[in-house]
Amino acid sequence: MSEILKAFLRLRRGPWEMLASILIAVGVVMLMQPFFLALYTWSFIVILVGTVMFLIVSHFPE
Amino acid sequence: MSYSVTDPSPLSRWIAGVTVVLYAMITLLPLLWIIATGFKSPEDSIAYPPKVIFEPSLEGYVNLFTTRTRISEEEQATPPPAETWYERIAREQGQSIAGPSRYGERFVNSVIIGFGSTFLCMVLGTAAAYAFSRFRVPLRDDLMFFILSTRMMPPIAVAIPIFLMFRQLGLNDTHLGMILLYTAVNLSLSVWLLKGFIDEIPVEYEEAALIDGYTRFQAFTKVVLPQAATGIASTAIFCLIFAWNEYAFAVLLTSGTAQTAPPFIPTIIGVGGKDWPAVAAGATIFLVPVMVFTILLRKHLLRGITFGAVRK
């Protein structure tokens, strides 16, 4: 667990980009799932956060 | 070639061949059906069950390119002599030709907008791709991503502000407006593809030219451009095909003078029901050039569809 945390704290591209990608993917699933209206309502925020995060973290060093 | 243990056996190869050919046949069937329907008479086209063998007729093509009026009973008894072959075909349906349809115009619009935007796109795209390939442009990766992302945008979403902007500038339903728009959409593809092609040309050639006293610009036009000719040609065909096929912008931003063929073809209707042979004829004339281009492009298709990321 602490290994993963350390990876994030070093502000490297790899893990952060992965996290942003996962956020975007989760957001898209929330947007299009047919089960809960509430998930759909909050999906846009999740996608937005993921996308903005991706834009920022893709400038971290490799 | 030497024998390898991993080569598939002749039998499995044969099975693979037969399966693929079978799939190709099935996939080809709708296309052949479009082409065949263009040569059917309206009655044959809606026959139940569908006719595979039919008497070829050019009615569809005549109906596609002309507008016709029905001839009254008396006129039919004493018809004025039919002068041309297409007049004769119309007569056989009890109609006389009143004038050309708008299909010709729409087709010409497609050609003008397609070639215009492709040309502009190649000029801008080659220059930008060269700069991205050879110079240290600040924020290069970000710019390249930005350029690609413009292509990913949903056309309908982009069309809302473009519609408002074009209305202000008086560009709605004009050739210039559509050429600029398609150029902008295609630029991403051309920059990415051409950068790949130019990356493959060894820098040494230009360096040699520079030592020979060429300026940078001369080195670009006299050394790089000829080397990249194949790449430029195939990129141009990709841009042309895209502009040729585009529908969403065309249907929202053009209605008359600058309308291209894709939004027009579905609106072709006949007398009392859809004139399918005319639609099929229009589609055939429109699709066949693309099929020919696809065959010409076959070596570069993969590059084109992956923005140059996958080479082989």
Add this chain to the structure above:
Amino acid sequence: MVKSTITRAAHATPEPVAARVRGLSDRAIAWIFVAPTLFLLLAVNIFPLIWTIRLSFTNYRVNRPNRDIEWIGLRNYERILTDADVWQTMQATAHFLIWTIVLQVLIGFALAWLINSKFRSSNFWTTVIVLPMMLSPAVVGNFWTFLYQPQIGLFNHAVAFFTGVDPASFSMIGDVHLAPWAIVIADTWMWTPFVMLICLAGLRSIPASIYEAAECDRASKWRQFWTITVPMVLPFLMLAVLFRGIENFKMFDLVVQLTGGGPGNTTTLTSIDLKREAFERWRTGYASAYAVILFVTVFGLASIYVKALNKVKER
């Protein structure tokens, strides 16, 4: 060895001096070459995008130019994101998206795998299979309505031939349950070659030596498939799936011509719904907010796509 001499000579020439001699500096040329492209993209993409974001906070309507434009904050977003009808179009899009990807990946990969066995004339047949992909989706969609006609359509007769159902008894685009599948079939017909081509590239990128080594280790064909073929092709497959996903998320032309969104709202994909809001009901502000939601989603997916693209490029 001539080349390397020239290279060395080129590097020996001091850059600033050489630049002055050559006229325009490299930096100037770089900017002159890139500027027109950036300018056009800014004018046709970024400026309108900013405009859309601004409009999305208003109640502007194009067809009522005299009405005062009011700032209504996030209300448009609120309405879209709580609207069950918009949610419904997202689900229709999801159905379309998921099934097209599943079918295209299965068929596309299988075809690529078969073609990769390099039977005679495989190049010719690959070209034939690829044809539908390059055609105009709107014209193709329009023509598929003809193939789907209940009595006269080729598709219905093909189904009748194989299953014995009466070809006049069902209508692919008129039936609420069949219409979502009608668009899936047409899209699969059109875009399977795309997935196939990319998978084929993936398969061809695997060096034969790996299989030979596996053969020496007596790994079964089945094991080789799952431990060599699939992992090696996976990045390529990801690329194809992401691209098809983005394309079908914003699908408009093929479906609007094929079903027009009907019957009812069963095939009203998000783009078709957006088109109605923006260009039929003229609720420009509302449609702008709608567009921004799609923009951000596609932009997010595109970032992942470019990441996948770079991964494949390294191969």
